Amino acid sequence: MILVVCSVVDDAAVKLAEEIRSFAAASVLTCRDLAMSKCALRCPDVVASEINLHGHRVMANEIRGAVNLLPAVFPDELYFYPDSEREYQAAEFHALLTFFLAALPCPVVNRPTATSLVGPYSSRSAWLHVASNLTIPVAEVRLSSEDWANSQVMQAPGSPIEVVCLHGAVLSGSGPPAEYACRLAAAAGVEYLRASFVRNDVGAALFSVSTVPNLRDAATRDGLIRLCHRWAGAQ
Amino acid sequence: MILLWGLLQDDTFRSVHDVLHRRGARIAFVNHADIGRTSVEYQSAPDPGYRLRSGDNRYELEAMSAAYLRPYDHRLYDDVKLRERNVSKPDVVHHLLMSWAEHTAATVINRPSAEATNQSKLFQAMAIRQFGLKVPESLVSNDAEEIERFAAVHERVIYKSMSSVRSVVEELNLQSLSALGAMGPALFQQRIVGRNVRVHVVGEETVACAIESDATDYRYGKARMTPHVLPDEVASRCVNVTRGLGMVLSGIDLIAIADDEYYCLEVNPSPAFSAFQTASSRSIADLVADKLMAAQTMKSPL
Numbered sequence: 157m158i159l160v161v162c163s164v165v166d167d168a169a170v171k172l173a174e175e176i177r178s179f180a181a182a183s184v185l186t187c188r189d190l191a192m193s194k195c196a197l198r199c200p201d202v203v204a205s206e207i208n209l210h211g212h213r214v215m216a217n218e219i220r221g222a223v224n225l226l227p228a229v230f231p232d233e234l235y236f237y238p239d240s241e242r243e244y245q246a247a248e249f250h251a252l253l254t255f256f257l258a259a260l261p262c263p264v265v266n267r268p269t270a271t272s273l274v275g276p277y278s279s280r281s282a283w284l285h286v287a288s289n290l291t292i293p294v295a296e297v298r299l300s301s302e303d304w305a306n307s308q309v310m311q312a313p314g315s316p317i318e319v320v321c322l323h324g325a326v327l328s329g330s331g332p333p334a335e336y337a338c339r340l341a342a343a344a345g346v347e348y349l350r351a352s353f354v355r356n357d358v359g360a361a362l363f364s365v366s367t368v369p370n371l372r373d374a375a376t377r378d379g380l381i382r383l384c385h386r387w388a389g390a391q
Numbered sequence: 392m393i394l395l396w397g398l399l400q401d402d403t404f405r406s407v408h409d410v411l412h413r414r415g416a417r418i419a420f421v422n423h424a425d426i427g428r429t430s431v432e433y434q435s436a437p438d439p440g441y442r443l444r445s446g447d448n449r450y451e452l453e454a455m456s457a458a459y460l461r462p463y464d465h466r467l468y469d470d471v472k473l474r475e476r477n478v479s480k481p482d483v484v485h486h487l488l489m490s491w492a493e494h495t496a497a498t499v500i501n502r503p504s505a506e507a508t509n510q511s512k513l514f515q516a517m518a519i520r521q522f523g524l525k526v527p528e529s530l531v532s533n534d535a536e537e538i539e540r541f542a543a544v545h546e547r548v549i550y551k552s553m554s555s556v557r558s559v560v561e562e563l564n565l566q567s568l569s570a571l572g573a574m575g576p577a578l579f580q581q582r583i584v585g586r587n588v589r590v591h592v593v594g595e596e597t598v599a600c601a602i603e604s605d606a607t608d609y610r611y612g613k614a615r616m617t618p619h620v621l622p623d624e625v626a627s628r629c630v631n632v633t634r635g636l637g638m639v640l641s642g643i644d645l646i647a648i649a650d651d652e653y654y655c656l657e658v659n660p661s662p663a664f665s666a667f668q669t670a671s672s673r674s675i676a677d678l679v680a681d682k683l684m685a686a687q688t689m690k691s692p693l
Binding site: 190191194195196197198199200201202237244245247248250251252254255258259268269270271276279281282284285288289294295296297298299300301302361 | 429430431432433434435436438439480483484486487490493494503504505507508510511512513514515516517520526528529530531532533534537552553554555556557575576
């Protein structure tokens with residue numbers, strides 16, 4: 157079984173799961189599935205955990221891999237709880253998924269950490285710090301609590317250079333930005349990383365990073381399908 | 392200089408503030424309640440840098456050798472809570488200060504990534520186990536039959552939140568479980584019966600106290616605290632798990648079921664240690680101040 161962990165409104169994730177089903181058992185897993193169907197997650201004996209996916213009981217040790225498209229659990233995701241409960245339940249589901257996806261004995265793209273469901277960092281400033289520590293050039297970004305709205309919309313001049321890395325390979329992009337992105341992914345311990353660079357007088361400088369797989373990008377989707385093939389073949 | 396960000400009304404924060412003040416340490420106290428009048432600015436290049444302004448005081452955060460941070464949920468403050476919920480200025484101040492705290496070379500008690508380990512109790516339990524401390528068996532389920540089977544194996548079972556929100560512990564009553572009907576996944580845990588022990592770790596130092604209480608969760612009942620001597624092996628594991636989780640200071644909840652057999656329930660990354668300070672134990676505030684000042688000494692040019 158291959159899991160595609162996603163929001164209840166993520167149609168692209170449903171299509172990815174359908175595509176994977178052409179060669180392996182696959183299913184989306186949403187917070188709604190965990191809330192509405194029977195589950196039994198065990199700690200510390202995680203492999204004895206089981207979830208119920210659309211009528212099928214799945215043991216944790218039957219899961220061959222997971223593609224995680226959920227950066228966080230937002231209260232709106234939990235529309236089936238009363239309004240007053242959603243914020244609390246969002247923290248609970250976030251905690252549940254953090255534990256379960258981190259503890260699964262199979263590959264997870266990307267595996268959660270304590271700070272984020274999709275890797276170790278979720279903020280731009282964090283990635284710029286990591287890049288600086290790796291001596292990767294970074295764009296001039298200024299973030300200020302006095303002028304947050306303008307900080308947020310600040311865009312790089314010209315079209316950005318996009319690089320996507322998955323499982324140690326470059327899916328799109330080339331040259332120094334590709335090398336920088338791979339070094340960032342390795343340093344952060346993430347399988348999937350999409351980095352945007354701006355052109356400046358030293359060549360390319362990091363502008364932003366995302367660790368949520370972008371399924372609208374054909375190279376990413378194809379790369380994930382190839383990876384799922386590999387996971388299915390490892391059965 | 393040592394950055395102190397918190398509330399002086401908080402006894403734990405105040406105790407560290409007062410020790411540092413008494414010792415003549417150079418401190419930059421930023422009142423967390425003033426978050427609406429605090430600003431932070433970050434620039435990525437040519438070198439990453441943060442500037443903090445609070446009232447008339449301005450600080451380059453790179454000048455800080457250490458920090459003790461006990462932030463609160465600023466949305467509860469009167470001057471903030473009525474504003475729109477999307478992104479408020481205090482949200483950004485908090486975000487940027489936490490970003491600095493995560494990546495600075497200064498000694499930080501504690502870094503945000505270490506704080507976050509407590510936001511998923513079972514995620515933290517898996518890490519605790521790696522450092523040789525026993526953890527209770529847990530089940531997350533919404534299936535009444537599974538919960539009943541778990542309760543049959545463990546006889547006594549408690550339930551509590553999976554996250555750090557609404558962290559109240561109650562003992563499970565199976566009769567009330569069947570009356571609940573459909574429910575979402577909840578955390579059930581084997582109840583370990585023994586002596587409650589709270590261990591505060593500051594770097595390599597441990598200060599332990601035993602807590603006598605009849606309540607399921609001693610925080611919400613009458614409790615009596617006495618100094619407690621940990622076996623060396625257990626003390627060493629407490630130090631290791633604190634370091635392993637990225638913390639300098641921790642408050643570890645243990646239950647002793649025998650002289651040398653302990654279970655670990657949780658590692659609190661922002662312990663309110665003043666509530667556990669027993670008369671004859673060492674001052675935890677002094678140990679925290681030692682850590683903060685040691686970093687100051689190391690950073691000062693000779």
